[in-house]
Amino acid sequence: MQSTDRLLPILTGQPVIPVVAVESAEEGVSLARALAAGGLPAIEVTLRTPAALDAIAAIVAEVPEAICGAGTILNPSQYEAAVKAGSKFIVSPGATVELLDAAQESEVPFLPGSATPSELLAMMQEGYEVLKFFPAEQSGGLAYLKSLAPVFQSLKFCPTGGVSPDNAKDYLSLPNVVCVGGSWVAPKALIKDGRWDEITALASEAARLKG
Numbered sequence: 250m251q252s253t254d255r256l257l258p259i260l261t262g263q264p265v266i267p268v269v270a271v272e273s274a275e276e277g278v279s280l281a282r283a284l285a286a287g288g289l290p291a292i293e294v295t296l297r298t299p300a301a302l303d304a305i306a307a308i309v310a311e312v313p314e315a316i317c318g319a320g321t322i323l324n325p326s327q328y329e330a331a332v333k334a335g336s337k338f339i340v341s342p343g344a345t346v347e348l349l350d351a352a353q354e355s356e357v358p359f360l361p362g363s364a365t366p367s368e369l370l371a372m373m374q375e376g377y378e379v380l381k382f383f384p385a386e387q388s389g390g391l392a393y394l395k396s397l398a399p400v401f402q403s404l405k406f407c408p409t410g411g412v413s414p415d416n417a418k419d420y421l422s423l424p425n426v427v428c429v430g431g432s433w434v435a436p437k438a439l440i441k442d443g444r445w446d447e448i449t450a451l452a453s454e455a456a457r458l459k460g
């Protein structure tokens with residue numbers, strides 16, 4: 250059963266959840282500060298770099314204005330490690346029985362990825378009401394999400410993957426979309442060069458997006 254009551258306030262608090270990859274804890278802290286300053290406090294730090302868990306712990310300790318989640322969670326041990334580091338929410342690209350069990354045991358809410366009707370049905374059976382739609386553009390994008398709406402009336406989505414300033418507004422205009430996820434607000438080159446003001450500016454633009 251999904252703790253929607255803990256997850257939804259995070260996801261409905263801003264139109265875009267930045268999906269970020271950081272190379273050090275310091276980088277994570279500066280990035281979280283820059284994004285929160287632009288109006289995007291909730292961020293998903295992906296476990297795709299060796300520094301991710303340290304970065305999550307550092308953000309939780311040093312950036313009280315941020316709401317730091319963990320992404321690219323592929324198995325229960327990563328789920329547990331991300332929770333131990335202080336993550337406020339957990340995101341995966343898909344779901345397995347093992348991950349669902351880990352989520353069931355945890356106080357920290359889970360946003361599992363799903364794309365096909367059978368996956369959506371399986372998630373509904375498990376009590377999930379909010380899902381990451383991944384990879385959004387590559388799976389069929391807006392038209393696909395629109396066609397799911399009449400059948401899966403109770404489900405809400407956070408489309409992620411291929412979402413950009415060009416299509417984010419269109420996704421956000423769909424009644425079954427709560428927010429979108431994307432990496433465009435935290436480009437690698439800007440992070441590497443510590444151009445935090447430019448990241449804050451990108452975040453401000455994203456925070457103003459409406460459907």
Ligand SMILES: O=C(O)C(=O)C[C@H](O)[C@H](O)COP(=O)(O)O
Pocket residue numbers: 268295297320321322340341342383409410411412430431432433
């Ligand atoms: O690792 C994850 O958990 C992911 O979510 C995979 C992708 O990095 C995001 O979907 C962002 O995709 P882009 O915004 O298209 O760069």
